[in-house]
């Protein structure tokens with residue numbers, strides 16, 4: 001049975017709403033918050049306030065764009081975790097209020113499940129199993145997607161996320177927030193002359209670690225202060241190459257081990273053209289293809305939240321989503337490690353679908 005869903009995403013600094021029907025996107029509206037740029041990073045209180053100011057207009061435009069009236073919706077969905085507490089609350093409470101007003105079920109969605117399944121927005125019949133790399137500002141996860149409801153997390157980051165590594169090193173290089181696009185833009189004019197460390201690259205398993213990169217860049221700058229724009233561009237290219245190298249090599253290793261036809265890259269960092277180019281070149285070598293959702297579905301958006309809600313409704317029906325008893329949970333997702341370092345075991349499936 002098909003559902004028409006109004007989805008809302010406010011976990012970080014984008015106020016987003018979308019209408020998704022039968023897994024197809026009818027509208028996808030994203031209002032980015034530029035207020036944070038002057039502070040060099042996201043200021044949580046400013047983010048929640050901006051969500052409060054924008055949410056109703058964003059929802060209204062999403063409904064208008066889809067020519068959807070409130071009485072022709074089957075459900076509302078919202079991101080409930082993880083993210084900034086205040087920001088999540090704005091979206092979740094708006095969604096609950098809207099759903100109560102129009103007597104609709106309200107589906108809570110894990111933000112990372114949105115990124116994880118966003119490949120279906122690009123290729124509805126994505127060949128499974130697939131390897132999915134989710135690389136965003138808060139998380140870096142490598143997963144094997146077995147069916148739409150079954151996926152295993154193979155590894156995540158021990159410390160900083162890939163996007164965070166871009167953002168923090170960009171600040172050290174004197175670039176504006178968000179650092180990922182700034183580094184990518186500058187790196188086009190440079191060459192990777194400095195070999196920064198690639199932690200855990202040759203280690204077994206699929207864990208990442210990016211915090212050493214910012215320390216290495218800081219140390220390098222202490223000894224070699226930037227004297228001209230050419231050097232800054234070369235450093236940007238060097239940082240980008242170090243991050244991309246690790247992401248590509250671990251992803252390709254997983255794709256080989258699980259013998260998949262398709263690799264999906266998702267989350268904000270997937271917008272990086274160098275990552276896409278190198279992932280495609282490496283995937284060709286192993287006979288796999290790389291799927292990158294359109295930019296509007298790669299960065300934070302509500303269409304991916306609507307898609308997950310649709311899958312949940314198909315799986316469970318609407319009744320369990322009429323209770324409205326869910327709460328928001330800002331805690332970042334972490335892999336829980338058991339056992340000794342030599343004999344480690346990880347909780348593999350921890351999401352909610």
Ligand code: KG4
Nearest residue numbers: 136137138163178180181268269272299300
């Ligand atoms: O998925 P996303 O929009 O929000 C989170 O869930 O975090 O990801 C934002 C992150 C930021 O760290 C940003 O610097 C990074 O994605 N990013 C990029 C690019 N565009 C955004 N990183 C590298 N290259 C890009 N072009």
Ligand code: ZN
Nearest residue numbers: 115136267300
């Ligand atoms: Zn995200």
